[in-house]
Amino acid sequence: MHLSEEGDGADRLRLALFDAGLLLPTGVRGVYGRAGAFEDVVVAFDRLVDRLNKPLRTDVLRFPPMFPRAEYTCMSHVHNFPDLMGSVHSFTGGEREHRELVRKLQDGEDWTTELSPTEVMLLPATCYPLYPTARGDLPAGGRMVDLQSWVFRHEPSDDPTRLQAFRMHELVCLGTPEQALAHRDHWIEAGLELLRSLDLPVEAVVANDPFFGRGGRLSKATQREQALKYELVVPVTSAGKPTAVASSNLHLDAFSKTFEIRTDGGEPAHTSCVGFGLERVAMALFATHGLRPAAWPTAVRTRLDLD
Amino acid sequence: MHLSEEGDGADRLRLALFDAGLLLPTGVRGVYGRAGAFEDVVVAFDRLVDRLNKPLRTDVLRFPPMFPRAEYTCMSHVHNFPDLMGSVHSFTGGEREHRELVRKLQDGEDWTTELSPTEVMLLPATCYPLYPTARGDLPAGGRMVDLQSWVFRHEPSDDPTRLQAFRMHELVCLGTPEQALAHRDHWIEAGLELLRSLDLPVEAVVANDPFFGRGGRLSKATQREQALKYELVVPVTSAGKPTAVASSNLHLDAFSKTFEIRTDGGEPAHTSCVGFGLERVAMALFATHGLRPAAWPTAVRTRLDLD
Numbered sequence: 001m002h003l004s005e006e007g008d009g010a011d012r013l014r015l016a017l018f019d020a021g022l023l024l025p026t027g028v029r030g031v032y033g034r035a036g037a038f039e040d041v042v043v044a045f046d047r048l049v050d051r052l053n054k055p056l057r058t059d060v061l062r063f064p065p066m067f068p069r070a071e072y073t074c075m076s077h078v079h080n081f082p083d084l085m086g087s088v089h090s091f092t093g094g095e096r097e098h099r100e101l102v103r104k105l106q107d108g109e110d111w112t113t114e115l116s117p118t119e120v121m122l123l124p125a126t127c128y129p130l131y132p133t134a135r136g137d138l139p140a141g142g143r144m145v146d147l148q149s150w151v152f153r154h155e156p157s158d159d160p161t162r163l164q165a166f167r168m169h170e171l172v173c174l175g176t177p178e179q180a181l182a183h184r185d186h187w188i189e190a191g192l193e194l195l196r197s198l199d200l201p202v203e204a205v206v207a208n209d210p211f212f213g214r215g216g217r218l219s220k221a222t223q224r225e226q227a228l229k230y231e232l233v234v235p236v237t238s239a240g241k242p243t244a245v246a247s248s249n250l251h252l253d254a255f256s257k258t259f260e261i262r263t264d265g266g267e268p269a270h271t272s273c274v275g276f277g278l279e280r281v282a283m284a285l286f287a288t289h290g291l292r293p294a295a296w297p298t299a300v301r302t303r304l305d306l307d
Numbered sequence: 308m309h310l311s312e313e314g315d316g317a318d319r320l321r322l323a324l325f326d327a328g329l330l331l332p333t334g335v336r337g338v339y340g341r342a343g344a345f346e347d348v349v350v351a352f353d354r355l356v357d358r359l360n361k362p363l364r365t366d367v368l369r370f371p372p373m374f375p376r377a378e379y380t381c382m383s384h385v386h387n388f389p390d391l392m393g394s395v396h397s398f399t400g401g402e403r404e405h406r407e408l409v410r411k412l413q414d415g416e417d418w419t420t421e422l423s424p425t426e427v428m429l430l431p432a433t434c435y436p437l438y439p440t441a442r443g444d445l446p447a448g449g450r451m452v453d454l455q456s457w458v459f460r461h462e463p464s465d466d467p468t469r470l471q472a473f474r475m476h477e478l479v480c481l482g483t484p485e486q487a488l489a490h491r492d493h494w495i496e497a498g499l500e501l502l503r504s505l506d507l508p509v510e511a512v513v514a515n516d517p518f519f520g521r522g523g524r525l526s527k528a529t530q531r532e533q534a535l536k537y538e539l540v541v542p543v544t545s546a547g548k549p550t551a552v553a554s555s556n557l558h559l560d561a562f563s564k565t566f567e568i569r570t571d572g573g574e575p576a577h578t579s580c581v582g583f584g585l586e587r588v589a590m591a592l593f594a595t596h597g598l599r600p601a602a603w604p605t606a607v608r609t610r611l612d613l614d
Contacts, residue, residue: 036367
């Protein structure tokens, strides 16, 4: 694939991935099936992140793609990114209400008026369900947690790097301000090194932290000044506007205040995380090295253990 | 763990899994975090199923935990199991509606009245998103597809084997009536063999196919007569009422009629599937061999490649 400034690189990449049978359209923008050859790359990179994390003696936690509504509403997501949320609703009525639901469906009316909100929301970020489970005092030295999950963001788009459903592999540090900052900084370098080992032309740039949006406590300008968020960017759909395939974020005490997470000294903890967007990394590899993994540079195949 | 007929085995297993740190409560029944030691077992069994499928030259497809609402409403799930569905809603209003949403949230009112249905529903079964993508003529010899995904079923329960969110690994056959039947029958035996190789006391029993429910075309009695669905059951929470950890189902032409899937001869295809409930298999292993995988029989550990 050639990346150029001409035409719409996002359209070209999406159609190339469909044509190569790597992604399957479903009729909904940003919701695609992954073919085996695409998934193999996702799994291979995921495994690499696992291997980096193992020696750090992290807790491994895997959450389903949803978490309690009661925790979601304590977070600022509903204030800052309501348009991205996924609220899960179901049917709790009786026979009569069900007949009405089916009638509405058959008559082309909005049948979802018969539904009620369930106890869960889709995950807007992989690390969200961790914080409510981490209430209380941390061990001395803090805590590292390895998480991977499906994330939902309601932003229908034809840009294949802007999926509605995708997986994030995160490594979260909960600890003192110094520990959280050191983790964030460590992963800027470690992330660059990891992605460069796959021959990806990656750079680190300062960005806005999505955890503090329009209703958040910190303005975008303040965030940039404090450099809370770094993104690791690679040209995927455009040489001029590279795509964030990972980010390393310092949350300060935003999560630990809400969920009363304290250091072993009883102070409000700080948290930070690095997150790799697994589908975005896979797309960066396809865009950089071509649509046939069998033809990728040997060093890249070896690093990914694809042989 | 000892299984007995006394007391509530489901409560005992849930609390034992929490106490051992294998599952993490979140405050919502049936929505739990998986610790690394639990997840290792899920991944190990998942890999075993992968290995069985590879020689069958299947297409591998991985779908996100959601699929198009437009396809969902073509299926009988909305008629048969409305109470299990997960409909995804989001916020599409402007600033004013958002202020109203936030006000309702702060005042303890139902803020979800401000949301609208999105284009997607959560997956009620791993194979559902396959059929709409399989429209048209099958190759001679039919087609085998390997799928694994998160499934949502809204049935809040304290029984840990009845999760709201869990993973299914399925192998689907699309082909002639003979091919579909042979696939279904093959997997009763192959499934028994696989689970017995893990020292699980498994049996095959005839059951009702969830694809034909109260509004479906086939009564439960007819299904039993035709023996469309077999479940592989293992005692997990009760010695007397074993739990289905896998099932092997013949759908006849239920899906292929809806989605116009034809054999290479142009006839309506038949489909069948085997599905392994990954969390249920893991729980069967914990219930049978104990809560510490390090202490499991060597043959089981070796078979799962846990060493």
